[in-house]
Amino acid sequence: xxxxxxxxxxxxxxxxxxxxxxxxxxxxxxxxxxxxxxxxxxxxxxxxxxxxxxxxxxxxxxxxxxxxxxxxxxxxxxxxxxxxxxxxxxxxxxxxxxxxxxxxxxxxxxxxxxxxxxxxxxxxxxxxxxxxxxxxxxxxxxxxxxxxxxxxxxxxxxxxxxxxxxxxxxxxxxxxxx
Amino acid sequence: xxxxxxxxxxxxxxxxxxxxxxxxxxxxxxxxxxxxxxxxxxxxxxxxxxxxxxxxxxxxxxxxxxxxxxxxxxxxxxxxxxxxxxxxxxxxxxxxxxxxxxxxxxxxxxxxxxxxxxxxxxxxxxxxxxxxxxxxxxxxxxxxxxxxxxxxxxxxxxxxxxxxxxxxxxxxxxxxxx
Numbered sequence: 001x002x003x004x005x006x007x008x009x010x011x012x013x014x015x016x017x018x019x020x021x022x023x024x025x026x027x028x029x030x031x032x033x034x035x036x037x038x039x040x041x042x043x044x045x046x047x048x049x050x051x052x053x054x055x056x057x058x059x060x061x062x063x064x065x066x067x068x069x070x071x072x073x074x075x076x077x078x079x080x081x082x083x084x085x086x087x088x089x090x091x092x093x094x095x096x097x098x099x100x101x102x103x104x105x106x107x108x109x110x111x112x113x114x115x116x117x118x119x120x121x122x123x124x125x126x127x128x129x130x131x132x133x134x135x136x137x138x139x140x141x142x143x144x145x146x147x148x149x150x151x152x153x154x155x156x157x158x159x160x161x162x163x164x165x166x167x168x169x170x171x172x173x174x175x176x177x178x
Numbered sequence: 179x180x181x182x183x184x185x186x187x188x189x190x191x192x193x194x195x196x197x198x199x200x201x202x203x204x205x206x207x208x209x210x211x212x213x214x215x216x217x218x219x220x221x222x223x224x225x226x227x228x229x230x231x232x233x234x235x236x237x238x239x240x241x242x243x244x245x246x247x248x249x250x251x252x253x254x255x256x257x258x259x260x261x262x263x264x265x266x267x268x269x270x271x272x273x274x275x276x277x278x279x280x281x282x283x284x285x286x287x288x289x290x291x292x293x294x295x296x297x298x299x300x301x302x303x304x305x306x307x308x309x310x311x312x313x314x315x316x317x318x319x320x321x322x323x324x325x326x327x328x329x330x331x332x333x334x335x336x337x338x339x340x341x342x343x344x345x346x347x348x349x350x351x352x353x354x355x356x
Contacts, residue, residue, distance in 0.1 A: 003239075003248065003321070004241045004248075005241055005243050007243075014192075014200075015192050015193055015200050017202070018214070019216045019293070019294050020218070020294060022192075022193050024195070025243065027243065029317055029319065031319075033317065035317045036196070037243045038196065038197045038198060040198070040244075040295075042294075045291070045293075061181075062181060063181040063182045064289070064292040064293065065203065065205065065215045066215075066217050066218075066292055066293065066294055066295055066296045067289055067296070070181065070182075071289070106337065107337065108334075108339070108345070109337070109340065110339075110340060110345060111242070111245055111340055111341050112290045112291040112342055113223070113290040113291065113295070113299070114242040114244055114251075115197070115242065115256070116197050116198060116244055117218075117290075118244045121291075121342070139211065139213050141179070141207065141208045141209075143181070156286075157350070159284065159285065159287070161286070162287065162292075163288060163289050163292055164288045164342040164343065164346060165342065167286070168345050168346055168349070171346070171350070171353070172335070172349070175349070
């Protein structure tokens, strides 16, 4: 059976925000019945795990209002519409940590929550870091700390990392770097 | 500096859907300036990586309209309001795969995309599986396949797994089970 859902009509004027848009599709299911699908449209994000020659990882701590808590994450940000994730990764790394690199290694592109959200997150690994100076976006407040990769790996295994992209980045960086 | 953002007022009648709600906060930033935060409210989700004694993993393939593609994922679902993630994991495993287990091992609770979405995903590991019979929700169409854990691990490392919770579950199950 073809499992694809067919869009019959779309209500797309529901919410047109700065970060995301909301629309609702009327769809036909594989068995011919009708249903609705609520969609959050987002241009996508990027995260960079940056590891120093001493195997320290540059981590950011910031208040996340959706979680109502301070969260420990890899440097990350959202793409502008049509922006290349690689270029966005280079930009976010420099803006948030003050470090630059010549090359990012691709660690995959992931749907954050594919049931209802179009956001794809690209994750990269950066080494060969050079310090240039942090310059945050207006309205962006965060602290940068260096944490050993092996310590972060233990934190993931102890369920102490609370952000999806950060957990994936740490587990893959540990598998690659040993 | 205290990095917490203070909510001044909230517009919460923007979208009240079956899957998520949308609201916008007017906030005060740590430096006293004002800004807005757009929020998707979601009751949370659960995913279960179920591994047979032969080290095969029960995977589901389903069409995801937000991604417009067939996606390979661990069995998963959303929580009802106030539902316990552990109970929801037991339910989703049985509904989607037809298998049950006596015990789930907790692999962590993760924000899918904490910049704007309240969704927390709990991930569990299930072993000691018993087959009872699949019974999907109305409007739910998916295929269940068994894929060796080592093959799935290779797929994650080759950037071929496209869903955040699924990548985390595979990487952690491989680290635990060896």
